[in-house]
Amino acid sequence: MIRVAGAGRGLPESAAVPIGRASFPAPFRSQLEFNPPVHGTWNIVHIGMRIPEAHQVYVCGINCMRGVVLTAAEMEARGRFSCVILKDEDILKGNVEQVTIDGILDVVGRLPKTPPCVLVFPVCTHHFLGCDMNYIYRRLREARPDVTFVPCWMDPIMQKHGLTPEQKLRRSMFEPLTERPARKGVVSLIGYDFPLRPSEIDGWLEMNAISLHDLPHCTTYEEYLALAEAELFVAVYPTALPGAPALAKRLGRPYLYLPLTFDAGEIRSNMARLAEALGLAAPDLTQAEQEAMAALREARELIGDTEIRIDMSMHPRPLGLAKLLLDEGFRVTCLYQDAISGEEKETFFYLKEHYPELVISSVIRPEMRYADRHSLDKVLALGQKAAYFSDTPYFVNMVAGGGLIGFAGIRDLAGLMKEAYLTPKDTRDLVVRKGLGCASCV
Amino acid sequence: MDRSYRILPTYTGDVSGAASALYELGGMVVIHDPSGCNSTYNTHDETRWYDRESLIFITGLAARDAVLGNDDKLIKDVCDTAGYYRPAFIALVSSPIPYLNGTDFPALARIIERRSGIRTFFVATNGMHDYVRGAGNALLKIAENFVEKPVEPSRGPESSAGPAANCRLKVNILGLTPLDFAVEGAVDRLQAILAQHGFDVLTRWAMGSTLDELRRSAEADVDLVVSAAGLQTAHFLEKTFGIPFVAGLPVGGFTEPLMEALAEAAGSGGNTLPCRDFRKAPAPSLTHACVIGEAVAAGSYAAAMELATGKAFRVITSLEDSAELLGPEDLFVSGEEAVEDALKEMELVAGDDFYEAVCPAGCDFISLPHLAFSGRNAVRDLKTMDPYDIEKLLAGRHLLP
Numbered sequence: 099m100i101r102v103a104g105a106g107r108g109l110p111e112s113a114a115v116p117i118g119r120a121s122f123p124a125p126f127r128s129q130l131e132f133n134p135p136v137h138g139t140w141n142i143v144h145i146g147m148r149i150p151e152a153h154q155v156y157v158c159g160i161n162c163m164r165g166v167v168l169t170a171a172e173m174e175a176r177g178r179f180s181c182v183i184l185k186d187e188d189i190l191k192g193n194v195e196q197v198t199i200d201g202i203l204d205v206v207g208r209l210p211k212t213p214p215c216v217l218v219f220p221v222c223t224h225h226f227l228g229c230d231m232n233y234i235y236r237r238l239r240e241a242r243p244d245v246t247f248v249p250c251w252m253d254p255i256m257q258k259h260g261l262t263p264e265q266k267l268r269r270s271m272f273e274p275l276t277e278r279p280a281r282k283g284v285v286s287l288i289g290y291d292f293p294l295r296p297s298e299i300d301g302w303l304e305m306n307a308i309s310l311h312d313l314p315h316c317t318t319y320e321e322y323l324a325l326a327e328a329e330l331f332v333a334v335y336p337t338a339l340p341g342a343p344a345l346a347k348r349l350g351r352p353y354l355y356l357p358l359t360f361d362a363g364e365i366r367s368n369m370a371r372l373a374e375a376l377g378l379a380a381p382d383l384t385q386a387e388q389e390a391m392a393a394l395r396e397a398r399e400l401i402g403d404t405e406i407r408i409d410m411s412m413h414p415r416p417l418g419l420a421k422l423l424l425d426e427g428f429r430v431t432c433l434y435q436d437a438i439s440g441e442e443k444e445t446f447f448y449l450k451e452h453y454p455e456l457v458i459s460s461v462i463r464p465e466m467r468y469a470d471r472h473s474l475d476k477v478l479a480l481g482q483k484a485a486y487f488s489d490t491p492y493f494v495n496m497v498a499g500g501g502l503i504g505f506a507g508i509r510d511l512a513g514l515m516k517e518a519y520l521t522p523k524d525t526r527d528l529v530v531r532k533g534l535g536c537a538s539c540v
Numbered sequence: 541m542d543r544s545y546r547i548l549p550t551y552t553g554d555v556s557g558a559a560s561a562l563y564e565l566g567g568m569v570v571i572h573d574p575s576g577c578n579s580t581y582n583t584h585d586e587t588r589w590y591d592r593e594s595l596i597f598i599t600g601l602a603a604r605d606a607v608l609g610n611d612d613k614l615i616k617d618v619c620d621t622a623g624y625y626r627p628a629f630i631a632l633v634s635s636p637i638p639y640l641n642g643t644d645f646p647a648l649a650r651i652i653e654r655r656s657g658i659r660t661f662f663v664a665t666n667g668m669h670d671y672v673r674g675a676g677n678a679l680l681k682i683a684e685n686f687v688e689k690p691v692e693p694s695r696g697p698e699s700s701a702g703p704a705a706n707c708r709l710k711v712n713i714l715g716l717t718p719l720d721f722a723v724e725g726a727v728d729r730l731q732a733i734l735a736q737h738g739f740d741v742l743t744r745w746a747m748g749s750t751l752d753e754l755r756r757s758a759e760a761d762v763d764l765v766v767s768a769a770g771l772q773t774a775h776f777l778e779k780t781f782g783i784p785f786v787a788g789l790p791v792g793g794f795t796e797p798l799m800e801a802l803a804e805a806a807g808s809g810g811n812t813l814p815c816r817d818f819r820k821a822p823a824p825s826l827t828h829a830c831v832i833g834e835a836v837a838a839g840s841y842a843a844a845m846e847l848a849t850g851k852a853f854r855v856i857t858s859l860e861d862s863a864e865l866l867g868p869e870d871l872f873v874s875g876e877e878a879v880e881d882a883l884k885e886m887e888l889v890a891g892d893d894f895y896e897a898v899c900p901a902g903c904d905f906i907s908l909p910h911l912a913f914s915g916r917n918a919v920r921d922l923k924t925m926d927p928y929d930i931e932k933l934l935a936g937r938h939l940l941p
Contacts, residue, residue: 128613130570130597130621133578135590159636161553161667165580168915171549171894181545186668189640197543204544222574223636226606254575255637258602464597464621530590532583539917 113465114432118454122446123438131462138482138497138534139411140291142252142267143169146217147178147536148291149271151319153213155205156252157182157198158221166219166252173536178213180205184223195229199237206242214319215246215274217267222255246274262337269341271313275326277349285376286328287312288345289338291498292535297506298386299369306378330375334358334503336414336441357441358499358507359415360422362387365504386505393512394426401519403429405477407488409461410435412481413499417445419480422508424453432457434483459487478519482529491522497534542875547897550670551859552719552912556581557671558633558663559596560717561678561769563588565751568595568627570618572643573635575600577667584915585671587718595627606637615651622656628751629685630660631678639666661685671912672834672859675717675769679745682754683773689781690759709761709806711739712777714785715770716747719912720834722922729928730766733790737799745770762786762806768835768862778811787836787865788815792844792930815839816867819846819853830883832856832891833910835865841890841908844930853890856882890933892918906933 108114115125143166146154156166156179163181170179182201188194198220206216218238220231231249238247250270252263261269268289285308287294293314303310316322331353333342339355346353354375356368366383373380406428410416417438420430435458438446449456460466461483471489478492479485485493494514496502502510531538552560555577559569563586571577578598582589599614622630630652632645645662653660663678711734713727721727727748731741742760743749757777763785765774774785784805788798794814801814815836831838831845835857842853855870858879866872873882880898883889889899890906892913899905909918909925926932 128600128617130617131575131578131600132597133582135582137579137583159553159666159668160550160670161555161580161635161665162576163550164553164556164584164915165576167545167549168584168917171914171917176547176549176894176897180547181550183543183545183550184636184668185543186639186666189636200541201544204541205546208544208546221636223640225603226637226640252576255601255603255606257575258600259604464595465624467595467597468593468625526590530583540919 109459109465109469113463113469114457114459116454117433117446117450117456117458120450120458122443123440124436125438125458126436126460126463130464132464132467134461134466134483134486136411136482136486136529137532138495138529140498140533140536141169142166142219142250142263143179144173144533144536145264145267145291146250146271147173147175148313148316149215149217149319149322150316151213152215152217152248153178153180153206153209154217154219155180155182155202156219156221157184157201158219158223158252159184162221162252169532172532172539174539175537180209189223189227192227194224194227195234198224198229198234202238203241206245212244215248217248217250217270219250219252221251222253225253225256248273261340265337265339265341268338269344272341272345275323275345275349278324278326280329280351281327282329283307284309284311284328285330285332286325287332287334288325289333289342290314290335292501294334294503295501295507295510297504298381298383299504302381306376308376330354332356332372335498336439357415358413358503360418360508362505369504383505390505390508390512391426393509394422397512397515398427400516401428401478404519405473405475406430407432407434407477407479407484409433409479409481409483409487411483411498412494412496413502414439415442415445416481417442417449420456421445421449424449424456430456432459432484434459434461434481434487436460436462461487478515480515482534485525486529489525491525492518493523493525494518495523495528495534542878545876548876548879549894549913549915552585552671553667554665554669554671554674554677555633555635555667556585557674557676557717557719557769558631558665558678560586560671560719561675561746562631562682563594563596564746564748565629565682565754566627567629567631567751568597568622568625569631569633571596571598571633571635572601572614572638572645573598573667574602574637577635585719585911587722587911587919595625597621601637606641609641611643611648615648615655618652619656622652622658627658630656630658631681632660632662633665633674634662635665635667639668659685670860671717671719672768672861675715675719676772676861679714679769680772680776682746682751683757683776686751686755687757687777687781688755690756708738708740709803710742710759711802712743712745712757712760712763712783713741714745714763714765714773715767715836716744717767717769718747720767720769720837720910721747722911722919723925723927724923726927730790733795733928734764734799737802739799739802745773758783762802764788764802766836768859768865771861771864774811782809784809785811787813788818788843789837789840789928791840791928793847794818794840794844794930795928798840813865815843816865816870818843819867827852827854828886829888830854830856830886830890831908832879832883832889832895833908834859834912835862837908839865839867839870841930841933845890845934848930848934893921908933
């Protein structure tokens with residue numbers, strides 16, 4: 099039994115295992131799945147809403163619909179969301195294609211203003227019935243040539259052996275971007291939901307008259323379409339793949355994947371690759387790195403030996419974050435994640451060798467439903483799920499990297515850790531809200 | 541077109557309804573679904589998830605297993621988890637893809653029960669019906685599987701005398717889930733109202749009663765159906781144990797006639813539906829006021845508002861399995877356009893706030909926030925709502941002349 103919490107009942111190794119004994123890339127056997135009451139990560143509704151003026155239409159049964167229609171309602175975007183309900187009689191009559199076409203055209207026709215773009219989300223049922231989606235989109239485009247219909251999917255049944263709905267959506271969201279003349283000095287950051295925080299890159303871009311465009315800053319559909327004018331496309335978030343390189347290929351532009359990372363070498367390498375792609379000299383990052391390390395040391399002095407736990411929803415590189423903190427002397431005890439990203443394979447084996455007692459805990463295994471969340475000692479959590487499972491008010495409230503980038507990202511993270519350590523938050527109130535950063539009725 | 545919704549949300553689905561109904565009974569609910577059902581349910585439809593543990597899981601169904609029919613994984617996973625937790629029962633719940641590929645859930649339930657030694661049953665759902673169906677089916681399964689024949693029946697075919705005249709009448713409350721009763725303390729208030737009128741609440745199906753308490757439901761003199769989700773169970777308890785039922789919520793001035801109907805049913809053994817039949821005002825079709833929502837609540841509010849205003853109110857519902865609860869002037873409508881059409885002549889509408897988006901311009905609106913419709917958007921309003929006080933609900937409203 100592994101004691102993840104400071105006191106109380108431990109977890110069996112089926113749900114929590116020291117990394118020294120953990121397997122890569124799946125530390126835990128697939129089982130029934132628990133869903134903790136922590137909802138800050140963005141779902142496909144939040145992500146799709148990033149396209150300004152776009153409307154979303156989902157086509158599915160009532161139970162599946164409920165989660166997405168209320169996501170839109172909770173983020174005060176009911177006016178940009180419509181749905182078409184499938185009933186069992188449609189399946190039995192083989193009528194799903196027609197209901198899909200008629201339903202979408204009906205809601206689009208009843209909207210007070212015609213949207214330039216409609217994201218269409220069929221579901222698992224369409225796959226299993228073998229619906230001819232090409233026929234459906236052809237009919238939609240014939241009927242409404244004034245609207246760009248974007249084929250998306252809400253088909254989680256396919257995700258264990260293929261792309262996730264999020265990856266598919268990000269790929270689909272690039273489809274309206276059509277060929278435009280490239281503008282010198284314009285770089286488009288694609289496939290990431292958060293604006294990047296200020297960093298050492300900003301000054302360098304400005305000095306070289308490079309303009310960085312991204313979706314979070316687009317306020318009109320035309321601004322979104324103008325992302326296609328970039329001379330270079332950059333992705334920083336893993337689920338932007340494989341859509342981002344496919345877009346670059348389609349538009350005949352160069353493309354770079356510069357992952358969000360806490361590894362100093364990779365940060366330097368990312369900058370060098372960006373500079374090379376733009377035909378510029380790489381900036382000197384020495385000062386930025388020194389500031390980041392100084393900020394971390396300062397945080398370490400404050401936080402001391404306080405237990406730190408990290409979850410995978412906080413950043414796409416949770417193991418990399420753990421490695422950075424452990425190497426800098428922080429006391430990281432637990433990682434909450436059910437799978438290890440291929441991008442972190444090397445880091446996994448580093449941690450396995452150097453910190454074999456570091457515990458990897460499942461988030462979704464059924465044992466986690468009754469996991470003892472009580473801790474006798476103070477716990478600093480990095481991420482909402484770590485905060486929930488540690489029942490701690492001391493946590494960094496962040497999902498998906500939160501826009502942290504470069505050495506400035508490490509510096510900012512150190513600041514956020516200090517703030518979280520000193521200022522308790524209302525965990526119960528914050529983590530149940532959907533889509534951190536979006537409007538919320540809760 | 542009755543399938544398309546431009547602005548209205550859908551009601552809670554049958555899967556969530558089943559999970560909600562079984563939440564407090566110590567069982568394990570397994571939703572055969574790839575992903576999403578559990579998140580949808582616990583995010584939008586379940587107010588207890590953070591503070592009170594319950595064993596509700598999804599199977600994480602993958603395409604390959606669905607195509608190849610790998611039921612062994614489901615059986616093993618369920619039995620392993622049941623072995624870890626030893627729940628009081630196992631309820632299997634289905635979603636669209638298992639429905640589509642014809643998964644034989646009753647057979648799976650028999651296999652799992654045999655291997656685990658734990659009572660296992662299938663709650664008929666497929667993700668394409670609403671919560672009334674799902675919760676209703678789930679409560680019925682509890683009744684069928686666990687309610688025990690009383691040693692000394694208080695009434696019904698085996699009783700010679702019916703309830704003793706000087707004893708307080710025992711009542712089961714049927715159809716309780718947070719989907720319809722999300723106001724904090726609402727169920728306790730309901731119990732208190734019954735107590736004030738001489739009833740002892742024997743069981744609360746299924747908020748605030750244990751499975752062992754529900755086993756004793758056949759000792760009741762009468763059942764009070766407080767939502768459409770309780771109707772199937774009411775019919776079962778009547779047919780099996782001879783317990784009569786009455787449908788309605790004690791709202792405002794409707795409380796007294798409802799309590800009288802309850803006492804009368806306990807004495808006579810006849811069922812009544814005051815939420816449907818009490819309204820006396822003539823020709824509701826000629827009026828322009830309605831209550832839209834779950835049928836028992838809507839009928840009860842309509843009755844109470846009629847008493848308060850002297851005017852007729854029509855009940856409108858989009859929820860399934862409610863036909864028995866609707867009077868001849870009431871309406872079942874399916875789809876957003878049908879709702880808009882039903883409301884277009886209305887001058888006064890009472891219902892969940894989200895319905896306001898399809899009310900005619902200038903229509904007066906009375907807010908009856910409903911978790912099963914607007915989800916957490918309703919929660920803030922539900923915190924301050926008194927669901928039984930019609931005067932407060934009508935306060936300051938312009939009513940029909």
